[in-house]
Amino acid sequence: MDFDRYRGELVAFCYRMLGSVHEAEDLVQETLLRAWKARDRYDPARASVRTWLYRIAAHVCLTALEGRGRRPLPSGLGVPSGDVQAPLTPALDVPWLQPFPDARFDVEVRADLRLAWVAAVQVLPARQRAVLVLREVLAFSAAEVAEQLQTTVAAVNSALQRARAALADVGDAHAVTEPDDPKVRAVVQRYMRAFEAADVPALVRLLADDAVLEMPPVPLWYRGSRNYGRFLQRVFTMRGTGWRMREARAGGQPALAAYAPQPGGGCRLHSLQVFTVTGARIARTVVFTDPSVLDVFELPGEIPADGFARVR
Secondary structure: OOOHHHHHHHHHHHHHHHOOHHHHHHHHHHHHHHHHHOHHHOOOOOOOHHHHHHHHHHHHHHHHHOOOOOOOOHHHOOOOOOOOOOOOOOOOOOOOOOOOEHHHOOOOOOHHHOHHHHHHHOOOOHHHHHHHHHHHHOOOOHHHHHHHOOOOHHHHHHHHHHHHHHOHHHHHHHHOOOOOOHHHHHHHHHHHHHHHOOOHHHHHHOEEEEEEEEEOOEEEEEEOHHHHHHHHHHHHHHHOOOOEEEEEEEOOEEEEEEEEEOOOOOEEEEEEEEEEEEOOEEEEEEEEOOHHHHHHOOOOOEEOOOOOOEOO
């Protein structure tokens, strides 16, 4: 049996469950190993290979989630900061939500890989989380999910109803425009040019009035275009001008890899900036600086000042 053809979608499933690409890949490896060992016991009369693999993956994820808290973004932990000069001290004890690297996996539906949606799902109890993803995202029937989770159809329907109610406030996550939308690309490209020019007023003009900026693993976050712009001015003052940017994608959202200027010339990979664009304005930017997150996106570590990449 060819299990590997399902690897990409299984990684996406485990990511939705755990909020970590690293853990998702490990759990998919365990899932496929268990499936290989149990292949002689697989009964095609009871379920398709895909449904059977999701049953194994669901149990692997539920076991991994036992006794764990959620993976948040900074905006899920407290009120926004008004001090744009506050120390940028990382909270390394928090298991932060990670972005999903689109380019590495063949996944058809990415709307439910968006950061806001995955962050919201993290609040749900583990079994509700599994029911929601299996039913709403992957479109398994209630009977199939009941078989996968070894429960009843009534219990599945009840869990789905409670999960939907809990996520009612983030229902617009599906409505966010796609990275390939020409208007979205134009906004992100204008942001990229303004960032490379260190043009803070131009950057602020691209923001929604209540735009959010957050930077895990730093627990601080800011709301409002004024604070966002003041923080960017601090960044350019601290790190200098001459940044370079590269387009990317993360969980179906537009993203930019940001390269900071170096004293000896050229630019070094600094962060991945993931954008939520609504109404032709940037409504949210999540900036990831954790090297382990950047590694997942397989980005060049350095680029020369003219912007052409060289191999790390």
